[in-house]
Amino acid sequence: MTRKILFVHGTGVRGASFDRTLSLIAAKVRQHLPRYEVVGCNWGDAFGARLNAHGCSIPGYSSGAAAGAVEAAAMARWTLLSEDPLLELRVTDLAAPLGPPQGPVVWQLLADAAEAPAALALLSTWGLAAPWPAFIGALVADPTWAGTIRLLGGTRAQLSAPVSRAVVAAFLGWLRRAGEPGITGAQRDELVLALQAALGGAALGVRDWFLGKLTDFALPRRTALNDRTGAALGDILRYQARGEVLRNFIGDQAARSGANVILAHSLGGIAAVDWLASGARQIEALVTVGSQAPYFYEIDALASRPFGAGLPEFFPRRWLNFYDPRDFLSYAGRELFPGIARDVVVDNGQPFPESHGAYWRNDAEVWPEIDRFLP
Structure with a gap:
């Protein structure tokens, strides 16, 4: 019988981006884990942060805010010159x-x-x-x-x-x-x-050629920069305020798919750990890549478990956690969760932030290790 992996994506992922990532992971699962089938948990479209009032809280979101852009460019110049x-x-x-x-x-x-x-x-x-x-x-x-x-x-x-x-x-x-x-x-x-x-x-x-270049970059991009980074930051903030909605969504998707394993990236790993630590589940194993769950626990920001409480007895005993030292959004869990989390250090060969999304194409380290880890 084919076993199921539920893929929980990270921050800022929406629509076509999720589809492309899921398609890549599905291809890797067929190549490296033929006994498994992957199903997606697209929480970004259902739960992710969005500008519900069309950006009216962001000064100059639609107008460009020329004066603010020039001021920001001047500050950027002095920041660069300080280095x-x-x-x-x-x-x-x-x-x-x-x-x-x-x-x-x-x-x-x-x-x-x-x-x-x-x-x-x-x-x-x-x-x-x-x-x-x-x-x-x-x-x-x-x-x-x-x-x-x-x-x-x-x-x-x-x-x-x-x-x-x-x-x-x-x-x-x-x-x-x-x-x-x-x-x-x-x-x-x-x-x-x-x-x-x-x-x-x-x-x-x-x-002023240099200031002009900086302003030309900042002025038309105020809206674009917010759109590009706002979803990722907004997802984290919304999870901290309304995380139960996402955790319930993961539970619904796990039950519907009959998944035995959760594969989670970034914020998806935080939410998966929180959901698994909130009650007995049918999940046998957890795999996290580029996750901040250990860091959230250490700073006492993990919703399900206060720092020092450890993980409950019903939490899956098998947790494989990948991190890349060049991925500054990835953290180690072995010392915080001894006997449960097993860390694997990988080298995705990319600087940050590209390193944070490069795990899925790492056929030399990530996928063979998952193959050895899963039943």
Whole structure:
């Protein structure tokens, strides 16, 4: 007699995505587990989070919110520059001027900026003037900075703003590493303008290419980004608030299909563990991949079992749990549930987040282990 596996998917899965995943798993089951048949538990369409009021709680969901997108892009720029102050200069599209290149000129002006009066006046107000000359000296002695700025095209006016931002971003990192209190965003922008004046001044009509790229990315994507990530996050939040509905749905699907085994991914693994821990079931074995159930238990967020209670006697004694160290949404359960959960470490060969969804195609590790595990 053919035995049944109930597949419970993870967060953010809907419609065609579920169908494709189930089709892939069914093909793998036929290949590796011919004694089994897989049936799907599509809870995303029935239970998953959705914008019941068409997104009216999300500012700019349908309009794009131009001002907010520009502000977000500016913040994104400083986030990127905090990691790599030279990033904007490396990717600039400034063309070489008709005359001599201005990069060497701006580089020489930067060397003189250790004594820039406007910048020093601001820094003195904030009690940060003392480290400024040493910082500029170290920066000017850095061959990476010299090589980057000296090769820049564009006019002095075009270069003054991005070079000033790079220098200020590096100075903020200098302060951070020295344990100095930082400055506000408004103060940061004042310092950029003061340094910009020393490097050649601003020119009317100069296009902020880098900010434009970031804004072009963020502006039309506010709705798309929310749609892409909102379902996954919303499913987790809704499960924490209304999890009983999903657990009952899994129970109904298990009873209807006559499944002997549950195969669950991500949030589906949390819900499956909660359902199995809430009463005696006909399920003989549980297989979880990329699941957060052990983590939820450790932080005392598992609905069915408070931390320290362990699993009840009627919980299936056979639980196979896969995790990939590069999948930051996968967790280990053996030490939390000794004698019940057995962890298997796999390498899906992908960085996160691709690693979180790559288990199903791992024919070398995942499917042979499931074959050995199941009756």
